[in-house]
Amino acid sequence: MENKGFPNIEKRRLGKTDLLVTLIGLGCWQFSGRGLTTGPWWYSPPQEEIDKIIKASLDGGINWFDTAEMYGRGRSERALATALCKTGMEKDVIIATKWLPLFRTAGNIPLTIDRRLSCLSPCKIDLYQVHLPYSFSSVEAQMDAMAALVKEGKVRNIGVSNFSAEKMRRAHAALAKHGLPLASNQVRFNLVNRDPESNGVLAAAKELNVSLIAYSPLAQGLLTGKFHDNPGLVKKLPFVRRLLLGRRIEKTLALVKVLQDIATAHGCSASEVALSWAVNFHGDTIVAIPGATKLEHVRQNVGALTLKLTTEEMARLDEQSRLISK
Numbered sequence: 001m002e003n004k005g006f007p008n009i010e011k012r013r014l015g016k017t018d019l020l021v022t023l024i025g026l027g028c029w030q031f032s033g034r035g036l037t038t039g040p041w042w043y044s045p046p047q048e049e050i051d052k053i054i055k056a057s058l059d060g061g062i063n064w065f066d067t068a069e070m071y072g073r074g075r076s077e078r079a080l081a082t083a084l085c086k087t088g089m090e091k092d093v094i095i096a097t098k099w100l101p102l103f104r105t106a107g108n109i110p111l112t113i114d115r116r117l118s119c120l121s122p123c124k125i126d127l128y129q130v131h132l133p134y135s136f137s138s139v140e141a142q143m144d145a146m147a148a149l150v151k152e153g154k155v156r157n158i159g160v161s162n163f164s165a166e167k168m169r170r171a172h173a174a175l176a177k178h179g180l181p182l183a184s185n186q187v188r189f190n191l192v193n194r195d196p197e198s199n200g201v202l203a204a205a206k207e208l209n210v211s212l213i214a215y216s217p218l219a220q221g222l223l224t225g226k227f228h229d230n231p232g233l234v235k236k237l238p239f240v241r242r243l244l245l246g247r248r249i250e251k252t253l254a255l256v257k258v259l260q261d262i263a264t265a266h267g268c269s270a271s272e273v274a275l276s277w278a279v280n281f282h283g284d285t286i287v288a289i290p291g292a293t294k295l296e297h298v299r300q301n302v303g304a305l306t307l308k309l310t311t312e313e314m315a316r317l318d319e320q321s322r323l324i325s326k
Contacts, residue, residue: 001199004043005101009022009061009305009306010022010023010305010306011023011063012211012284012287013211014125014127014157014159014171014183014184014211014287015129015132015157015159015181015182015183015184015209016181016209017156017157017181017183018125019024019064019094019127019156019157019183020063020289020306021063021064021094022061022062022063022287022314023279023280023286023287023288023304023305024062024092024275024279024287024288024289024290024301024302024304024305025061025062025063025064025065025066025094025096025213025288025289026053026054026057026064026065026066026289026290026291026292026298026301027058027066027215027289027290027291028065028066028067028071028076028079028080028291028298029067029068029071029076029291030043030044030045030291030292030293031044031045031050031071031076031079031080032044032071032072032075032076033072033073033075038270043293045293045294047079047082047083049293049294050079050080050082050083051082051083051086052295053083053292053293053294053295053297053298054080054084054086054087055083055086055087056295056298056300056302057292057301057302058087058089058093060298060299060301060302061302061305062301062305063093064093064094064095064096064126065080065084065091065092065093065094065095065096065099066096066097066213066215066289067080067095067096067098067184068097068098068100068129068131069097069099069100069112069115069116069131070097070098070100073127074115074116074119077097077116077119077120077282078119078120079105079140079313080095080120080123081119081121081122081123084123084185085122090122091122091123091124093123093233094126094127095123095124095126095127096125096126096127096128096129096132096159096213097116097120097125097127097129098129098131098161099112099113099116099126099129099131099132100131100132101130101131101132101133101135101137101142102132102135103134103136104135104136104137105135105137105141106135106137106138106141106142106144106145107137108269109142109143109145109146109149109280110145110148110149110308113128113149113154113155114305115318117154118291118303120205124156125154125155125156125182125262126154126155126156126157127155127157127158127159127184128146128149128155128157128158128159128186128204129158129159129161129184129186130146130161130163130164130171131160131161131162132159132161133160133162133163133164133167137151139163139167139170139171139174140170140174141313142171142273143158143171143174143175143178144174144178145280146158147175147178147180147292148176150178150180151178155184157180157181158180158183158215159182159183159184159186160174160184160185160186161185161186161187161213162183162185162186162187163185163187163201164199164200164201165199165200165201165204166200168182168185168201168204168205168208168210169204169208172208172210173179180240181209182183182208182210183210183211184210184211184212184213184216185201185205185210185211185212185213185291186212186213186215187201187212187214187215188214188215188216189212189214189215189217189272189278189286189288190214190216190217190218190219190223190274190278191217191223191250191255191259191277191278191317191321192219192222192223192248192255192321192324193216193219193221194321196212202282202285206285207287208318211285211286212285212286212287213286213287213288213289214278214279214286214287214288214289215288215289217274217278217279217288217289217290218271218274218275218290219248219277221254222248222249222256222279223255223256223270223274224269224270224274224300225259225260225270225271226255227249228249228252228256228277231249242260251307251324252324254320254323255317255321255323255324256270258316258317258320259274259317262313262316262317265313266307266309268303268307269291269300269303270285270308271297271300271301272300272303272304273307273317274310275288275290275300275301275304275307275308276304276307276309277314277317277318278308279304280308280309280314281314281317
């Protein structure tokens with residue numbers, strides 16, 4: 001699925017689907033308003049800022065956006081759709097959203113899809129994902145319900161999020177019975193969080209030809225280096241991020257120094273280097289969805305689309321990253 005109106009920037013096929021996405025998309029959790037799912041983590045910009053962030057992302061070549069029901073109970077979806085409509089490109093982008101399975105059964109999937117479509121209207125749902133592996137129903141029942149939505153034309157493709165290798169295999173097998181591919185598994189992956197490499201998820205993704213969508217690819221800002229350069233900034237963060245990042249600054253000093261050295265060599269930011277590593281180190285298996293609350297964040301996301309690290313630079317980052325867990 002090629003999109004009109006975008007610069008000639010490299011795209012990757014999402015799993016075995018016809019979706020061609022840029023290596024970097026935009027995660028939209030931060031557009032959720034000030035509720036419990038956002039306030040402890042992010043500053044949520046007003047709609048006028050969201051409009052600018054979406055337009056700048058599109059202008060830079062980003063062609064897909066990831067949101068979720070959980071992100072403000074539809075606030076993020078509505079904010080995204082509103083901003084896209086103002087650009088006139090709402091029909092040309094790829095939209096991913098997620099069903100929240102907590103305290104629900106697979107029977108809830110068909111009951112809530114019209115709400116998702118309403119919040120995103122007039123945008124379509126190109127990728128519908130099960131947000132967490134915590135439903136009252138089996139993986140198979142959830143995939144059956146998702147497959148029915150595809151057959152009804154309400155969503156185009158199916159993915160999962162935070163699924164283990166075993167549950168991802170089950171989802172893949174269940175969809176195959178309907179003649180459908182599992183497009184993706186959205187997981188945390190970055191230079192300081194590399195669990196998919198050791199828990200079987202990455203290996204299963206490669207075997208099954210399922211894409212991994214890396215969320216938190218900058219470790220919630222840790223890999224930008226700004227908190228290492230100015231530790232006082234941590235005190236200004238929402239309390240959950242303040243607790244998480246404050247403990248990790250000293251531990252990641254050496255890694256961030258390598259990121260900054262490589263960034264200097266390329267005339268770019270540490271963020272761009274970290275993002276480029278995340279989407280290129282494992283070939284074409286991984287794409288990433290950093291967020292953005294400022295236009296500067298968008299510029300860095302866009303910069304990572306075309307940044308090519310050398311084999312030696314990626315190996316240097318890999319080596320320094322692995323030292324953190326020792």
